[in-house]
Amino acid sequence: MKFNTKTVLWIVVGVLLLGGIILFSMSNQSLVLPAGATTEEAKAFEEQYKEKTPLKYQLWKDSAHGKNGVTCINCHERKVLEAEDLKYADFAKVSPETCAKCHEKEYAGWKDTRHVEAVAFSQKNVRNKLLDGFVPMQNQGCDNCHIKVGNTCTSCHQAHVTDLPKPEKQAHQGQMTTGNFTNGCENCHMGPDHPQREAYESSVHYQVAQSTGQPTCNTCHTDPDNNHLIIQLKGDNAAEGRDKLWSNCLQCHTEEYVADARANVEAIKKESGRLVEASREIIRDLYRDGVLKPSYGSLLDENGVPLLNAKGTSYSHVSHIESLMFELFKYADATTVKGAQHFSADYTHWHGLGDLWSKYIAIKEEAERLYLEAGIKKQLNLETVEYPMFKYENETGRELESLK
Numbered sequence: 001m002k003f004n005t006k007t008v009l010w011i012v013v014g015v016l017l018l019g020g021i022i023l024f025s026m027s028n029q030s031l032v033l034p035a036g037a038t039t040e041e042a043k044a045f046e047e048q049y050k051e052k053t054p055l056k057y058q059l060w061k062d063s064a065h066g067k068n069g070v071t072c073i074n075c076h077e078r079k080v081l082e083a084e085d086l087k088y089a090d091f092a093k094v095s096p097e098t099c100a101k102c103h104e105k106e107y108a109g110w111k112d113t114r115h116v117e118a119v120a121f122s123q124k125n126v127r128n129k130l131l132d133g134f135v136p137m138q139n140q141g142c143d144n145c146h147i148k149v150g151n152t153c154t155s156c157h158q159a160h161v162t163d164l165p166k167p168e169k170q171a172h173q174g175q176m177t178t179g180n181f182t183n184g185c186e187n188c189h190m191g192p193d194h195p196q197r198e199a200y201e202s203s204v205h206y207q208v209a210q211s212t213g214q215p216t217c218n219t220c221h222t223d224p225d226n227n228h229l230i231i232q233l234k235g236d237n238a239a240e241g242r243d244k245l246w247s248n249c250l251q252c253h254t255e256e257y258v259a260d261a262r263a264n265v266e267a268i269k270k271e272s273g274r275l276v277e278a279s280r281e282i283i284r285d286l287y288r289d290g291v292l293k294p295s296y297g298s299l300l301d302e303n304g305v306p307l308l309n310a311k312g313t314s315y316s317h318v319s320h321i322e323s324l325m326f327e328l329f330k331y332a333d334a335t336t337v338k339g340a341q342h343f344s345a346d347y348t349h350w351h352g353l354g355d356l357w358s359k360y361i362a363i364k365e366e367a368e369r370l371y372l373e374a375g376i377k378k379q380l381n382l383e384t385v386e387y388p389m390f391k392y393e394n395e396t397g398r399e400l401e402s403l404k
Contacts, residue, residue: 031069034078041078042071048080059160070102075159099153106153113232115149122146126299126314129403133395145188156184181209185217192331195351199335199342220248261343268340268348272356276329279360280308282367283325291374295319296389299403317389321366328359 031042049072050057060066065074075094100107110116122128122142131138148155182197190197196217200206205215223230223244230241230248249258286292287305297317298306306312306322313326332355339347377384391397 031071032074033071034074037073037078042073045072045076045078045080052086056160063159063161065159074101075099094152094154094159096151096153103153109226109228110153112234112237113229114234115229115232117150117234118146119150122150124403125311126297126400126403127316129399130297130314130316131392132399133392135394149188155187158184181206181213181216183217185221193334194338195335195347196338196342199339199344199347202344202346203342205343215252219251220245265337265340268353269337272333272336272353275356275360276333279325279328279363282363283308283321286321286367286370289371291370292319292321295322296400298322299400321363321370324359324363324366328356328363332356332359 031039033039033042046057060072075098096107096110122145128138128142131142145155153159182200186197200217205220209215221229221232228241228244230244232241246258246262249261253261283292284305287294294300294304294306295318297314298308299312301307308322308325308329310330313322313330315323315326315330318326332352335347336352336356339345339349339352376382
């Protein structure tokens with residue numbers, strides 16, 4: 001096809017005119033400003049952080065927030081922060097109440113979940129208190145999950161990347177997979193004490209999701225009609241949440257299959273619990289007989305006996321057998337149960353039950369050794385040499401006072 005000079009000129013003019021219209025409309029895009037704020041304030045904030053954090057600025061600009069005129073000051077307030085205030089915890093924190101101004105339904109759903117209890121739970125146990133002497137680890141190791149999920153929405157939902165990941169491949173029946181199978185839950189729900197991510201990713205569910213995009217964490221763990229993380233409902237609604245969770249299985253499985261699977265999971269949970277309690281009894285006998293002295297890293301009950309539970313036991317400042325006990329219930333038992341709940345044979349059996357038995361046998365044999373050692377020392381009137389426990393640089397020895 002040939003174009004004469006006149007035609008080419010008209011095409012150029014048309015392109016320039018269209019581009020100008022687009023640029024004009026973009027420059028006059030309506031901004032969603034908070035009450036009392038001005039466009040000048042929004043632009044000043046935007047320009048400052050465009051320079052300081054250029055990639056995050058661009059992520060926001062390309063997100064649903066940026067495309068729809070939701071400015072920085074809608075979430076971060078109007079004051080441009082000074083250098084001293086630009087600390088991670090200060091600048092990044094945007095409260096759920098701030099998000100609720102636009103996302104009312106999502107906020108209401110979050111308020112009904114155990115996520116709102118995450119801060120209190122993390123701060124009312126031995127491990128967090130012992131880390132008062134190692135504050136950077138407390139910040140990074142405890143607060144990075146518990147404080148964020150208890151005080152922000154951005155622990156799960158990245159405000160600067162509000163769109164779902166781009167589709168990776170075409171699945172059957174015209175569905176698109178995104179690769180976003182864990183929905184942000186994996187930020188916290190992973191590791192030896194609650195390996196939901198690992199158990200899910202080694203299950204048939206994950207294999208199916210890789211082909212179809214379903215089921216993700218949200219497929220099973222939410223109630224879309226009520227915007228609830230149903231397995232995480234708090235207080236009196238917890239049982240209702242579990243029932244709703246299992247009813248979600250009926251989207252893909254028969255009632256008979258679901259009932260049998262639930263019975264199996266509950267039986268595994270019960271039997272694992274019996275093994276944990278048998279281990280606790282061994283250690284309680286050691287306390288009772290004076291063979292083992294309760295450690296500093298444990299909370300005591302009304303009888304002066306360590307609780308040996310999730311709130312009252314630490315992995316630090318304890319004896320070897322108490323450390324084994326911690327690993328048994330906090331890691332091995334949790335892995336067995338979470339593996340079963342997510343139908344991962346490997347995590348239920350080898351990582352879970354296999355490790356549970358290994359820890360139980362180690363506790364049993366260590367208790368037998370301690371009894372033998374105590375008998376020999378008494379008979380021969382021997383003194384025990386004890387090395388001082390390692391202390392964090394800023395440890396005072398009074399970290400647990402508020403709990404005890």
